[in-house]
Amino acid sequence: MIQTLQVALGDRAYPIHIGSGLISQTNLILPHLKRKQVAIITNTTVAPLYLENLAQPLRDAGFSVIEIILPDGEACKNSETLNQIYDALLENRCERSTTIIALGGGVIGDLTGYAAATYLRGVPFIQIPTTLLAQVDSSVGGKTGINHPLGKNMIGAFYQPKVVLADIDTLQTLPQRELSAGVAEVIKYGLIRDADFFDWLEINMSKLMALDEAVTTYAIYRSCKNKAEVVAADEHEVGERALLNLGHTFAHAIENAMGYGVWLHGEAVAAGTMLAADLSQRMGWLTSADIQRIYAVFTAANLPLDAPKLGVEKYLDLMGLDKKVIDGKIRLVLQQGIGNALITSDYDADKLKQTLEAIA
Amino acid sequence: MIQTLQVALGDRAYPIHIGSGLISQTNLILPHLKRKQVAIITNTTVAPLYLENLAQPLRDAGFSVIEIILPDGEACKNSETLNQIYDALLENRCERSTTIIALGGGVIGDLTGYAAATYLRGVPFIQIPTTLLAQVDSSVGGKTGINHPLGKNMIGAFYQPKVVLADIDTLQTLPQRELSAGVAEVIKYGLIRDADFFDWLEINMSKLMALDEAVTTYAIYRSCKNKAEVVAADEHEVGERALLNLGHTFAHAIENAMGYGVWLHGEAVAAGTMLAADLSQRMGWLTSADIQRIYAVFTAANLPLDAPKLGVEKYLDLMGLDKKVIDGKIRLVLQQGIGNALITSDYDADKLKQTLEAIA
Numbered sequence: 001m002i003q004t005l006q007v008a009l010g011d012r013a014y015p016i017h018i019g020s021g022l023i024s025q026t027n028l029i030l031p032h033l034k035r036k037q038v039a040i041i042t043n044t045t046v047a048p049l050y051l052e053n054l055a056q057p058l059r060d061a062g063f064s065v066i067e068i069i070l071p072d073g074e075a076c077k078n079s080e081t082l083n084q085i086y087d088a089l090l091e092n093r094c095e096r097s098t099t100i101i102a103l104g105g106g107v108i109g110d111l112t113g114y115a116a117a118t119y120l121r122g123v124p125f126i127q128i129p130t131t132l133l134a135q136v137d138s139s140v141g142g143k144t145g146i147n148h149p150l151g152k153n154m155i156g157a158f159y160q161p162k163v164v165l166a167d168i169d170t171l172q173t174l175p176q177r178e179l180s181a182g183v184a185e186v187i188k189y190g191l192i193r194d195a196d197f198f199d200w201l202e203i204n205m206s207k208l209m210a211l212d213e214a215v216t217t218y219a220i221y222r223s224c225k226n227k228a229e230v231v232a233a234d235e236h237e238v239g240e241r242a243l244l245n246l247g248h249t250f251a252h253a254i255e256n257a258m259g260y261g262v263w264l265h266g267e268a269v270a271a272g273t274m275l276a277a278d279l280s281q282r283m284g285w286l287t288s289a290d291i292q293r294i295y296a297v298f299t300a301a302n303l304p305l306d307a308p309k310l311g312v313e314k315y316l317d318l319m320g321l322d323k324k325v326i327d328g329k330i331r332l333v334l335q336q337g338i339g340n341a342l343i344t345s346d347y348d349a350d351k352l353k354q355t356l357e358a359i360a
Numbered sequence: 361m362i363q364t365l366q367v368a369l370g371d372r373a374y375p376i377h378i379g380s381g382l383i384s385q386t387n388l389i390l391p392h393l394k395r396k397q398v399a400i401i402t403n404t405t406v407a408p409l410y411l412e413n414l415a416q417p418l419r420d421a422g423f424s425v426i427e428i429i430l431p432d433g434e435a436c437k438n439s440e441t442l443n444q445i446y447d448a449l450l451e452n453r454c455e456r457s458t459t460i461i462a463l464g465g466g467v468i469g470d471l472t473g474y475a476a477a478t479y480l481r482g483v484p485f486i487q488i489p490t491t492l493l494a495q496v497d498s499s500v501g502g503k504t505g506i507n508h509p510l511g512k513n514m515i516g517a518f519y520q521p522k523v524v525l526a527d528i529d530t531l532q533t534l535p536q537r538e539l540s541a542g543v544a545e546v547i548k549y550g551l552i553r554d555a556d557f558f559d560w561l562e563i564n565m566s567k568l569m570a571l572d573e574a575v576t577t578y579a580i581y582r583s584c585k586n587k588a589e590v591v592a593a594d595e596h597e598v599g600e601r602a603l604l605n606l607g608h609t610f611a612h613a614i615e616n617a618m619g620y621g622v623w624l625h626g627e628a629v630a631a632g633t634m635l636a637a638d639l640s641q642r643m644g645w646l647t648s649a650d651i652q653r654i655y656a657v658f659t660a661a662n663l664p665l666d667a668p669k670l671g672v673e674k675y676l677d678l679m680g681l682d683k684k685v686i687d688g689k690i691r692l693v694l695q696q697g698i699g700n701a702l703i704t705s706d707y708d709a710d711k712l713k714q715t716l717e718a719i720a
Contacts, residue, residue, distance in 0.1 A: 079439065090510040093680075118478070121505060121516040122596070145481060150450040156481040157517060236482070320453070 003221045007140065008232040012160040016140065016228070018220050020213060022128075022167035023050055023103075026057040029126055032162040034097040039066040039089060041112040042103040046072075046130055049173055054103055054128065066092045070108070074261035077107045077147050079155075085115040099124045099162070105131035105178075106138035106265065110156070113144030117159035127161045130170035132182025133266050136189075136223035139164045141231040141241075147260060152252050158236055166224070168216050176302065181266025183208065183301040186219050188273065189226040191294065192243045195339025197222050202293070205300040242343045246333040247273030250307065253318035257310050270303040275355055276334055282351040285336040293338065312356040363581045367500065367588040369595060372520040376500065376588070378580050380573060382488075382527040383410055383463075386417040389486055392522040394457040399426040399449060401472040402463040406432075406490055409533055414463060414488065426452045430468070434621035437467045437507050439515075445475040459484045459522070465491035465538075466498035466625065470516070473504030477519035487521045490530035492542025493626050496549075496583035499524045501591040501601075507620060512612050518596055526584075528576050536662065541626025543568065543661040546579050548633065549586040551654065552603045555699025557582050562653070565660040602703045606693040607633030610667065613678035617670050630663040635715055640695040642711040650698055672716040 002019035017028055038058060042051055047069045055065045068088045070081055089098075100123055102112035109127055116125035129139040145156020171179065186208075190198030200222075201208070207215040227244065234241040250272030254263055263271075277294050280286040298305055310318075319330055331345045332352075362379035377388055398418060402411055407429045415425045428448045430441055449458075460483055462472035469487055476485035489499040505516020531539065546568075550558030560582075561568070567575040587604065594601040610632030614623055623631075637654050640646040658665055670678075679690055691705045692712075 079443065083439065086508060086515060087510070090508060090514060118505075118515050118517055120514060121503065121518055143481065145478075148446060148450060150447070154450060154480060155446060155478050157478055158481055 001217070003217055005221060005224050005228060007160075007228040009142075009160060009235060012142075014161055014163055016164040016166060016224050018135075018166040018168070018217055018224070020167065020169050020217075022165040023170070024053045024057050025165075026061055028165055029101075029163060030061070032124070032126060033063075033099050034124060035095075035099075036062055037064045037066070037094065037098045038101055039068060039092065039094055039098060040101045040103055041068045041070065041085060041108060041115070043070045043072040043076075043108055046104045046108070050103060050130060050170060054101070066094065070111070072107075074107055074147075074265070077111055077260070079146060081111060082115060082146055085111065086119060089115070089119055094119070094123070096120050096123055099126060101126045101128060102161075103128045103130065104134070105129065106134040109134050109138050110144050110153075111146060113142070113159055113161070114146060114156055117144055117157040122159070124162050125159075127164040129164070129166055131174055131178055132171055132220070133178070133185055134182075135166040135168075135220050136182060137185045137227065139166070140224050140227045141244075142235065152255060152260065166220055168211070168213065168220065171211055171216065177267075178264060179209070179211075180302045181264040181270075184266035184270040184273070184298065184303055186223050187297055187301065188244075188246050188269065189223050191273065191335060191338060192226075192246050192333070192341035193230070193339060194222070194226055195337075197226070198293075198297070198338050202297055205297060209301065239343075242331075243333055243341050246335070246341050247271075247276050249319050249330065249332055250275045250315070253310070253315050254308060256318050257314060258308060263308075267304055270298050270301075271305055271307040274298070274305050275307055275359075276332065278358065279332070279347065279352055279355040280335040282354060283334065283347055285334060286338075290335075290338055307359050309359055312353055315356045316353075361577070363577055365581060365584050365588060367520075368592040369502075369520060372502075374521055374523055376524040376526060376584050378495075378526040378528070378577055378584070380527070380529050380577075382525045383530070384413045384417050385525075386421055388525055389461075389523060390421070392484070392486060393423075393459050394484060395455075395459075396422055397424045397426070397454065397458045398461055399428060399452065399454055399458060400461045400463055401428045401430065401445060401468060401475070403430045403432040403436075403468055406464045406468070410463060410490060410530060414461070426454065430471070432467075434467055434507075434625070437471055437620070439506060441471060442475060442506055445471065446479060449475070449479055454479070454483070456480050456483055459486060461486045461488060462521075463488045463490065464494070465489065466494040469494050469498050470504050470513075471506060473502070473519055473521065474506060474516055477504055477517040482519070484522050485519075487524040489524070489526055491534055491538055492531055492580070493538070493545055493624075494542075495526040495528075495580050496542060497545045497587065499526070500584050500587045501604075502595070512615060512620065526580055528571070528573065528580065531571055531576065537627075538624060539569070539571075540662045541624040541630075544626035544630040544633070544658065544663055546583050547657055547661065548604075548606050548629065549583050551633065551695065551698060552586075552606050552693070552701035553590070553699060554582070554586055555697075557586070558653075558657070558698055562657055565657060569661065599703075602691075603693055603701050606695075606701050607631075607636050609679050609690065609692055610635045610675070613670070613675050614668060616678050617674060618668060623668075627664055630658050630661075631665055631667040634658070634665050635667055635719075636692065636694055638718065639692070639707065639712055639715040642714060643694065643707055645694060645696040646698075650695075653698065667719050669719055672713055675716045676713075
């Protein structure tokens with residue numbers, strides 16, 4: 001069974017197909033290709049597992065298929081790897097009508113999307129996310145980009161794919177740690193705007209961790225639906241979209257301090273979300289029962305919840321570099337009950353320090 | 361007198377102000393600034409001439425002004441210089457609401473616009489073009505980008521400014537050769553879609569070359585008006601906008617072969633336009649009288665019209681790398697009479713070779 005969701009973005013609207021065995025279903029992507037040339041961008045981990053499943057049916061359909069295989073890992077999400085992509089596209093004389101396909105996790109999706117946004121000032125692209133994190137988060141909403149030595153995702157563009165295929169079979173080969181990291185973002189949607197989904201996750205977490213087909217497909221569908229609704233209302237993150245960054249200001253500080261890739265993004269988000277919950281509790285916006293529920297659901301997903309001991313000053317400094325800063329004041333996404341987040345700079349700065357001190 | 365033109369692009373519409381003494385008229389840009397921080401990007405040639413005229417009134421109005429001064433020249437329109445901009449913006453903690461101002465010629469405008477399009481996934485920017493070429497061409501229409509060792513403008517984005525100030529006083533310090541290069545693009549508008557303007561230019565060319573205030577303001581206004589109409593109808597160059605590339609496929613081959621910056625862009629466009637005219641005449645679409653008029657008006661603007669002798673094969677190879685290629689066939693902008701250009705791959709390939717052979 002394939003579940004399909006439409007991301008409503010006017011003339012940039014696109015469908016997300018979710019289900020089993022989608023990678024080799026060429027019929028799902030053929031309507032979106034403008035000419036008989038595609039470039040598939042993937043990495044050394046994913047290529048041996050899934051590249052031929054995608055490439056061979058396209059070749060059989062008469063397509064010229066260019067394969068660009070990058071090294072794996074968050075550390076490669078930089079301008080050097082981006083230049084490797086540009087070089088390969090130019091050497092193969094890819095044109096404005098060549099479609100670029102991202103086959104891989106969030107790093108491949110962000111890099112490929114950004115390359116597609118900027119090569120010849122923009123060429124069509126397709127996302128085939130192969131990690132849970134990429135399926136529920138980075139493949140929806142058009143954020144693309146690379147890291148800079150001074151900060152994560154500092155360089156990028158908003159650029160929408162033509163279609164997204166979330167093939168749940170790829171999760172079978174995902175390391176447990178990465179599966180958990182993806183579940184962190186799934187839980188996030190429950191926390192910020194969908195209390196019913198949070199309840200459902202409390203009940204179904206063990207089936208999700210075991211990759212039960214129906215549960216997994218539904219969890220991805222409902223996560224994408226939540227994200228798509230937020231993005232449709234605020235494509236360029238001038239308002240509500242920032243809710244999706246629950247835990248992320250803390251998480252970016254953790255990732256930056258520890259070195260990109262040491263903590264997985266979802267792991268840092270889980271720990272960051274607990275810090276946001278702690279501050280929310282200090283503000284009187286969450287009860288201790290809420291905190292226990294949040295802690296329990298993250299724990300059931302095998303997520304590490306102890307943020308690293310960086311010291312208050314380092315946290316504040318690294319959090320200040322974040323894109324969510326307005327006029328020098330750190331805005332945060334906090335919670336007022338489960339299923340209801342808010343973006344605010346109207347919190348007690350001393351309580352933020354207490355939250356950060358409580359780590360050490 | 362200030363002439364103002366509105367570029368009609370829906371929610372990305374913006375005004376172009378043209379006239380004398382605009383750089384220090386802070387009132388023209390204040391309505392477009394979101395917060396009291398701006399970053400001015402300029403180069404070592406323009407900075408001593410005009411940077412303080414712009415920066416001082418902004419500081420007097422209470423703004424924090426970051427100055428980023430780059431080396432000068434087309435050779436700097438690359439990823440290294442772009443990284444210099446990112447570094448400076450990050451080191452100064454520029455935020456999403458910081459406005460970036462481009463003060464300089466086409467290279468500064470393209471680099472700055474691209475940095476603005478991609479820094480934090482997009483921040484507001486303002487164009488203050490200081491060369492005639494930038495005033496009539498690169499500051500209108502939102503094309504931004506950088507060169508790649510394998511081709512010019514291969515990496516970029518469509519990104520619109522909030523406002524453009526074309527201050528004609530800056531043309532007083534422009535080298536004669538660069539003034540001529542700008543006039544090449546002015547003539548282009550007459551050739552592709554405005555026969556009346558071509559007639560006007562034949563009559564007024566000596567006043568334009570002498571920078572008569574009224575003639576210069578009008579020539580810039582009418583050029584921008586032509587370009588704005590084309591861009592409004594086809595922002596992302598899927599059709600008519602490609603008319604603006606008259607002479608450019610030849611010109612890019614010339615610039616690429618000679619090394620970026622050896623021929624000025626406008627000089628290469630003038631020589632390329634004569635090649636396009638030659639092919640158009642061979643196709644029976646221009647008369648020899650037309651050719652003489654075109655030749656005469658370029659000559660009155662002191663433009664070099666003899667394309668370099670690269671050989672037919674090299675021309676064809678370099679032209680094939682151009683973005684205007686569709687399915688491997690070189691599309692060209694050719695003319696059917698003065699004031700009427702067309703985009704076509706429906707020309708005789710042998711006649712194209714004859715045109716290129718006639719150079720050597």
